[in-house]
Amino acid sequence: MNWIILLISIVLVVVAMGWLKVQWTRWRPMRLRTATEDALKLLYVSWQADRLLTLDALAGGLGWSPRRALELLEQMEQTGLVRSKDQGMELTEQGQQLATQITRTHRLLERYLADEAGWPLGSLHHMANRIEHQLTDTQVEALNEHLGHPQVDPHGDPIPQLGHTPEPLLRQPLTDWPEGDTLAQVVHIEDEPAAAMRQVLAIGLRPGVVLKVQSRQGHLLELNVGGVIRTLPAAVALGVHVKLAEQASVQTGETMKLATLSRGKTSHIVYLADSCRGLARRRLLDLGFTPGAKVQATFSDAVGATRAYRIRDTLIALRREQADQILVRPCCSPVVESN
Amino acid sequence: MNRSLDLENQPSPESSDSGSSQVLLERVDQLRQGLSGRFHDEVVQTLYDDARRIADRSVRHQGPERFHLGEHMDKLITHPILGLPIMGVLLAIVFWLTVTGANIPSAIIAGALMQDGGIAAPLEQYMGITSPAWMSVSLYQLLHNVMAWAGSPLWLTGLSLDGVYLSLAWVISVMLPPMMIFFPMFTLLEDLGYLPRVAFNLDWMFKKAGAHGKQALTMSMGFGCNAAGVIACRVIDSPREKLVAILTNNFVPCNGRFPTLIMIATLFVATRFPPAWSSVAAAGTVVAVVLLGVMITLLVSGALTRTALKGEPSAFTLELPPYRRPAFLQVIYTSIIDRTIFVLARACWVAAPAGALIWILGNVNLEGQSLAAYGIRWLDPMGQVMGLDGVILLAYLIAIPANEIVVPVMLMLYMQHNRMIELENQAMSNILLEHGWSMLTAICLMLFCLLHNPCGTTIWTIWRETRSRRWTIFATLMPLVLGIIACTAVATIARFF
Numbered sequence: 001m002n003w004i005i006l007l008i009s010i011v012l013v014v015v016a017m018g019w020l021k022v023q024w025t026r027w028r029p030m031r032l033r034t035a036t037e038d039a040l041k042l043l044y045v046s047w048q049a050d051r052l053l054t055l056d057a058l059a060g061g062l063g064w065s066p067r068r069a070l071e072l073l074e075q076m077e078q079t080g081l082v083r084s085k086d087q088g089m090e091l092t093e094q095g096q097q098l099a100t101q102i103t104r105t106h107r108l109l110e111r112y113l114a115d116e117a118g119w120p121l122g123s124l125h126h127m128a129n130r131i132e133h134q135l136t137d138t139q140v141e142a143l144n145e146h147l148g149h150p151q152v153d154p155h156g157d158p159i160p161q162l163g164h165t166p167e168p169l170l171r172q173p174l175t176d177w178p179e180g181d182t183l184a185q186v187v188h189i190e191d192e193p194a195a196a197m198r199q200v201l202a203i204g205l206r207p208g209v210v211l212k213v214q215s216r217q218g219h220l221l222e223l224n225v226g227g228v229i230r231t232l233p234a235a236v237a238l239g240v241h242v243k244l245a246e247q248a249s250v251q252t253g254e255t256m257k258l259a260t261l262s263r264g265k266t267s268h269i270v271y272l273a274d275s276c277r278g279l280a281r282r283r284l285l286d287l288g289f290t291p292g293a294k295v296q297a298t299f300s301d302a303v304g305a306t307r308a309y310r311i312r313d314t315l316i317a318l319r320r321e322q323a324d325q326i327l328v329r330p331c332c333s334p335v336v337e338s339n
Numbered sequence: 340m341n342r343s344l345d346l347e348n349q350p351s352p353e354s355s356d357s358g359s360s361q362v363l364l365e366r367v368d369q370l371r372q373g374l375s376g377r378f379h380d381e382v383v384q385t386l387y388d389d390a391r392r393i394a395d396r397s398v399r400h401q402g403p404e405r406f407h408l409g410e411h412m413d414k415l416i417t418h419p420i421l422g423l424p425i426m427g428v429l430l431a432i433v434f435w436l437t438v439t440g441a442n443i444p445s446a447i448i449a450g451a452l453m454q455d456g457g458i459a460a461p462l463e464q465y466m467g468i469t470s471p472a473w474m475s476v477s478l479y480q481l482l483h484n485v486m487a488w489a490g491s492p493l494w495l496t497g498l499s500l501d502g503v504y505l506s507l508a509w510v511i512s513v514m515l516p517p518m519m520i521f522f523p524m525f526t527l528l529e530d531l532g533y534l535p536r537v538a539f540n541l542d543w544m545f546k547k548a549g550a551h552g553k554q555a556l557t558m559s560m561g562f563g564c565n566a567a568g569v570i571a572c573r574v575i576d577s578p579r580e581k582l583v584a585i586l587t588n589n590f591v592p593c594n595g596r597f598p599t600l601i602m603i604a605t606l607f608v609a610t611r612f613p614p615a616w617s618s619v620a621a622a623g624t625v626v627a628v629v630l631l632g633v634m635i636t637l638l639v640s641g642a643l644t645r646t647a648l649k650g651e652p653s654a655f656t657l658e659l660p661p662y663r664r665p666a667f668l669q670v671i672y673t674s675i676i677d678r679t680i681f682v683l684a685r686a687c688w689v690a691a692p693a694g695a696l697i698w699i700l701g702n703v704n705l706e707g708q709s710l711a712a713y714g715i716r717w718l719d720p721m722g723q724v725m726g727l728d729g730v731i732l733l734a735y736l737i738a739i740p741a742n743e744i745v746v747p748v749m750l751m752l753y754m755q756h757n758r759m760i761e762l763e764n765q766a767m768s769n770i771l772l773e774h775g776w777s778m779l780t781a782i783c784l785m786l787f788c789l790l791h792n793p794c795g796t797t798i799w800t801i802w803r804e805t806r807s808r809r810w811t812i813f814a815t816l817m818p819l820v821l822g823i824i825a826c827t828a829v830a831t832i833a834r835f836f
Contacts, residue, residue: 280654290384302419305543315659
């Protein structure tokens, strides 16, 4: 009897070791690919800014020791992805291609997670970092197609195209914006370091939000975000980039949120907020919530969380959050005729 | 919107020359850079404007708008205070009609297919009609005689008739009549425009759980049949909320589980009350179990959307169609063909092999004991911990394909019969008490009836709808684990006192 147990245990051990070996051989190249691609993303950013990436910057960006980063760079140099130049590293042509591809994958994934999966802005970067290494080029192109060829990621970074040299980014950090009444619109929020980004998101800044710089007091910036005064440390504000606000989004004075329209009142839709994206935006548009359409607020539920609106001869119920995304201008004539 | 983008991507048919299409594609890429962020909005707006223009040209409105009646109805139905009671009353009527209305047809179908008295017995009992003698023979007896005449061996008769045929007959007679009543009524309410208003009224509750208001509809559909409820989840357009609704649909007891609940409530709870109150007590118990199920649905939905399915609710839009006079014939046709027959066919496919398995377990002996006896002995310790016993667990294990047969299988196992059986209330109560049932067993069984793995048909449907093996396994095991925990906790606490 004992020899049977012995035999079975030996067989089991052999099988287990075989399995471990298979896992190990699968895992090692995967890990190398992950590391290489993470390094390529950093190299892409410096390529775009037209500067060289130093070893220290690479190690810092990956959160590695300089020794490990050096090993990785040597390996990448052997495979012909990078070459050293002066004091830093530069992408070869092949490296540029791969770096563009992985950056494109990363930003498209962020776009997907934000628009279609409804992930909060703060956790996109981390999640995209995890999935991006597993996608094939065909899958990435299918994703691009599905998302309707987006031009920027949710943070405001442009989504690069293959075979195009990235154009240097012409944007102004919030710290350089003049004080006073000039309206600034957020175009980009740096996603690293994560703590700084959380701080930026916490005071209500998003790409597309319009604000004024009230004053500068030492290391603190005083901002006017939609009528509310907020403060932000200058070091954090460095990660927020702005441009002169577009005319369309400056009309905030005259517009109000659809959710605040009182019962029975009629209004024209002016625009849908930029924060309403992907599936949610498509649904609203498909149901007829397009700029210019006439909409009337009607009855709401017991706790006032959901309300029905009459638009284009139909009744559509929206939650308060959805109706907050629709900016309207009240019009005086009560709606009887249909639109 | 998407179509217009696709067109941009494809080379136009005239330029078959790949060089010029390449140029075109590059031009498209360039132009795309210059598009404004609200380009999609503009496209949709243009489409709507075009539609408006065409409609204005060709459609003439006569007389005043007919919104007024609908507006008054809405005021009543979505009333902050009256809305909920109206809904409760309407749903109660639907359930009552289903449960009571299904009794007689169920008995007649059971008589025709398998009960000893044939059709004659239920006809006499419910309508006082005396029928000719040939009508008191069921198809089951007839087939038995045919098999015996053909000289079929015992095992073949047992496997095909006592096993497969009997379980099919059982599923059809228990399932078909309630579904034939429930689904058309449900579709009628849907067609009237009432159900979307229910979703509207209840949306705030589901919002707190991170789910979609339309989940209220898929849940009420689940009362008819969980598989149909899972299919109904297609009406929820955002993927996350749809998945939540699919995963939690099993927490509403379906028609197949109601008989078990009603039986236990009648035998164990109602008998503790004076006769005048007994039916109220039984009904109250069933309602309490249903409410518990709704609560668990909301809790689990909330837990899911805060952990595994984290994220903000993606899109909530709910169309409230105008009130309409329903097209009765169409309603009956679609609800019977699309829902009843579809669900029943699926149930039969999974119930047939289960019937064979039941017969084998009950009739194949190993060293003088049936396989079922081994199963019971093996499951008994776990059953005792959960306040149940081995027979109940084995019955639920066998009844995975169709929950309708739990009670007959349980009785078969207790009485060591070789086929599934049905008994009168008093006889059943005696047998259960003989086998050590107590109030605790009854409560734990009701809990377990609410919280256990979905039936085979539902599991299959969940897989068809999600196309994900992982979510299907999760949807199967999660309620089971919850059930085991809940029963064990109740049993442990009860023993403590």
